[in-house]
Amino acid sequence: MGDYSFPKSNRLTGKKKIDRLFGQGKTFVRFPFRVIYLNAEGPAYQAMFSVPSRQFKNATDRNRIRRQMREAFRHEQAPLRSVTPLMIVYIYIAKEILPGKEIREKMAQAIAFLIRQC
Numbered sequence: 001m002g003d004y005s006f007p008k009s010n011r012l013t014g015k016k017k018i019d020r021l022f023g024q025g026k027t028f029v030r031f032p033f034r035v036i037y038l039n040a041e042g043p044a045y046q047a048m049f050s051v052p053s054r055q056f057k058n059a060t061d062r063n064r065i066r067r068q069m070r071e072a073f074r075h076e077q078a079p080l081r082s083v084t085p086l087m088i089v090y091i092y093i094a095k096e097i098l099p100g101k102e103i104r105e106k107m108a109q110a111i112a113f114l115i116r117q118c
Helices: 016-022 057-075 078-082 100-117
Strands: 026-030 035-038 046-050 086-092
Touching: 016 035, 016 086, 016 100, 026 100, 035 100, 046 057, 057 078, 057 086, 078 100
Parallel strands: 046 086
Antiparallel strands: 026 035, 035 086
């Protein structure tokens, strides 16, 4: 059984890092995610998850989707450990709430595509 933790050191924080990522990062779309990534200096990858309030007015819906995204990432993150350090943002772009199983499958596809891009 693998390590399914998502420690604080792997969470993308800090306004300067996030601004740099959105300003200089490369983007691709793997429905239901838009993924923005950038090579980073550091020991490992760092990830952040976002759900736009424009599409989901209720905070409880946004929190649920974000929680599902983090859970899916936690289970599918193992291949990222062998890649160069990255900063990654996953933005949820679907118009409706998808089941957790589908989000997990799509997260695996997005991570596989990201690895091929690096």
